[in-house]
Amino acid sequence: MTAGTANAQRFREFKMPDVGEGLTEAEILKWYVQPGDTVTDGQVVCEVETAKAAVELPIPYDGVVHELRFGEGVTVDVGTAIISVDTDPGAGPAGAPAAAAAPEQAAAAEEEDAEPQGRQAVLVGYGAAPSSTKRRARKPQPGVPAQPEPVKAQLQAELNGRPAAVPTPAPVAPAAVPTPAPAAPVPPAARPVGAGAAGRPLAKPPVRKLAKDLGIDLSTVAPTGPDGIITRADVHAAAAPAAAAPVAPAEVPVAVAPAAAEPGIVDTAARERRVPVKGVRKATAQAMVASAFTAPHVTEFITVDVTRTMKLVQELKQDPDMAGLRVNPLLLVAKAFLVALKRHPEVNAAWDEARQEIVYKDYVNLGIAAATPRGLIVPNIKDAGGKTLPQLAAELGDLVATAREGKTSPAAMTGGTVTITNVGVFGVDTGTPILNPGESAILAFGAVKLQPWVHKGKVKARQVTTLALSFDHRLIDGELGSKLLADIAAILERPKRLITWS
Known part of the structure; x- marks a missing residue:
C-alpha cells in the first residue's frame, strides 16, 4: 500500500x-x-x-x-x-509520498510543513529559490536578437494554472541598428519574500485553488513555508479573521461630495447599505417569483364577526384538557380551515404541469408562515386534518417555537398543501397573500379589532376581522373558492359549527 x-x-x-x-x-x-x-x-x-x-x-x-x-x-x-x-x-505523523512517485503526483500533493534539510523546495513553474550558487548566463550571439522559447513558455503557463499563451516573437531589428543588450535580471534581494521570478506569490496548485475558493488574494498572505512558500495553513490563517468578523454589508463606493456651489445636491450613496441576497431570503424571493408568474392567483375577501370565537379562546385557556398548550385565535382559525377543507376536498389539490394532471390529496399538510431572523419560512403540520384540537395546539406551538429558534428542518418545510399567514399579529387588517409553490390555497388572517357591527338588529361594538383567501385558479374556480372562504367565516362567526360540521 x-x-x-x-x-x-x-x-x-x-x-x-x-x-x-x-x-x-x-x-x-x-x-x-x-x-x-x-x-x-x-x-x-x-x-x-x-x-x-x-x-x-x-x-x-x-x-x-x-x-x-x-x-x-x-x-x-x-x-x-x-x-x-x-x-x-495514535499512528504518528502521516507518511510521506514515495520518492519514486511520478512528478505530476508530487506536484498535486499537499505541501509538507517543512522540507528535508539540505534540499530546496522546487515549485512547479518557478524553479529553485535563489541561493548562493549562481549559473553564468548564456552569452547571446552577436547580431542575433534574443528569441522567446514558445514551447517552454506554454508548458510553464500550463503548470502554473494560467492560460497557455505563446508570446509573439519580437521583430528583428534592422541590420544597421545594433542589437540592444539584454536587460539585467532583477536581483533576488529586490523581490519580496514569497514572490517568484515574475513577482507572483509562491504557492503550489492545491494552495492556489484553496485561496481562490476562499476569496483570498495570495499577494496579501504572509508565507511561513520554506523559501517563502505560502502553505495551506497560511491561507486559512488569512481567511480566519474575515470569517470571524461579524457579517457586514458590502462596501459601497462613496460618491464624491458635491461642490459648495451646488448646495441642493445630496450625497445619498453615503447613506445606503447593501446586503447580499442569500439563504432563506434568496429562496423565498425565488419561490414567490416562480409562484406569482406560474399559478394564476385569485384573491377573495370577507369580513366576519368573531366575537364568539374570541370568547371560546378564553374558555379553552381555562380547560384542563388544554393545560400547558398555546391557545390563541390562530388555533381556531386553523381548525376552521381544516373543517372547511373537509367540506370542499377538491380544494386540497396540486397541478402537475409535467404530466398535465390534477393531483387530489386525501391528507392536509397545513403550513404556517413564520417570520424568523433569517426571513420568512413556512413549515407545515403533517396530516393536520386528522388531529384533535389539543394535538393541533401542541404541534402548532412546537412549530412556531422551533421556527423562531432557527432550528426548523428542511423536511418540515416540504410537502405542504395549504397555508395560513397570520398578518394580524402585525396589526394589519388583511393582504393578498402569494401561494407557496405547489400549494392550492393560502389564507390570510387579519387583525381582530373592535368595530361597530349590526348584531341582532342593533349597532354594537363587536370583535371583527377580515380574511383573505388566495387560490390557484387552474384548480379552483370562483364558486369553489367562495364556498370555502364563506365556510371558514361561518365557523368563526359561530364556532359551534366546529362540532356540527366535523
Whole structure:
C-alpha cells in the first residue's frame, strides 16, 4: 500500500451533504470544533444554513479533527469536503509520498510543513529559490536578437494554472541598428519574500485553488513555508479573521461630495447599505417569483364577526384538557380551515404541469408562515386534518417555537398543501397573500379589532376581522373558492359549527 493510499484511508473527509431536496449549497454559520479536538461518530461539528433552514451537521467518524477546510460565513457547494478527521491519531505523523512517485503526483500533493534539510523546495513553474550558487548566463550571439522559447513558455503557463499563451516573437531589428543588450535580471534581494521570478506569490496548485475558493488574494498572505512558500495553513490563517468578523454589508463606493456651489445636491450613496441576497431570503424571493408568474392567483375577501370565537379562546385557556398548550385565535382559525377543507376536498389539490394532471390529496399538510431572523419560512403540520384540537395546539406551538429558534428542518418545510399567514399579529387588517409553490390555497388572517357591527338588529361594538383567501385558479374556480372562504367565516362567526360540521 502506498503512503498516499494509507493517508487517504486514515484521513477521512466529510463533504457538505444535501440536507434538503435538491439544494446545491449551504453557508457555514458556526464551527463547534477546532483542529486537534476529538470527535465521535454522530457528534455535531457545525451549523449550516441552506436556502430553507439552519441545520446542524454530525460527523460520521471517530478521531481527531485534522483540518477545517472553510471558515464561518463561507458558502460551500454540496459535495465539497469541509472537514477532515484523523481516524488513527495514535499512528504518528502521516507518511510521506514515495520518492519514486511520478512528478505530476508530487506536484498535486499537499505541501509538507517543512522540507528535508539540505534540499530546496522546487515549485512547479518557478524553479529553485535563489541561493548562493549562481549559473553564468548564456552569452547571446552577436547580431542575433534574443528569441522567446514558445514551447517552454506554454508548458510553464500550463503548470502554473494560467492560460497557455505563446508570446509573439519580437521583430528583428534592422541590420544597421545594433542589437540592444539584454536587460539585467532583477536581483533576488529586490523581490519580496514569497514572490517568484515574475513577482507572483509562491504557492503550489492545491494552495492556489484553496485561496481562490476562499476569496483570498495570495499577494496579501504572509508565507511561513520554506523559501517563502505560502502553505495551506497560511491561507486559512488569512481567511480566519474575515470569517470571524461579524457579517457586514458590502462596501459601497462613496460618491464624491458635491461642490459648495451646488448646495441642493445630496450625497445619498453615503447613506445606503447593501446586503447580499442569500439563504432563506434568496429562496423565498425565488419561490414567490416562480409562484406569482406560474399559478394564476385569485384573491377573495370577507369580513366576519368573531366575537364568539374570541370568547371560546378564553374558555379553552381555562380547560384542563388544554393545560400547558398555546391557545390563541390562530388555533381556531386553523381548525376552521381544516373543517372547511373537509367540506370542499377538491380544494386540497396540486397541478402537475409535467404530466398535465390534477393531483387530489386525501391528507392536509397545513403550513404556517413564520417570520424568523433569517426571513420568512413556512413549515407545515403533517396530516393536520386528522388531529384533535389539543394535538393541533401542541404541534402548532412546537412549530412556531422551533421556527423562531432557527432550528426548523428542511423536511418540515416540504410537502405542504395549504397555508395560513397570520398578518394580524402585525396589526394589519388583511393582504393578498402569494401561494407557496405547489400549494392550492393560502389564507390570510387579519387583525381582530373592535368595530361597530349590526348584531341582532342593533349597532354594537363587536370583535371583527377580515380574511383573505388566495387560490390557484387552474384548480379552483370562483364558486369553489367562495364556498370555502364563506365556510371558514361561518365557523368563526359561530364556532359551534366546529362540532356540527366535523
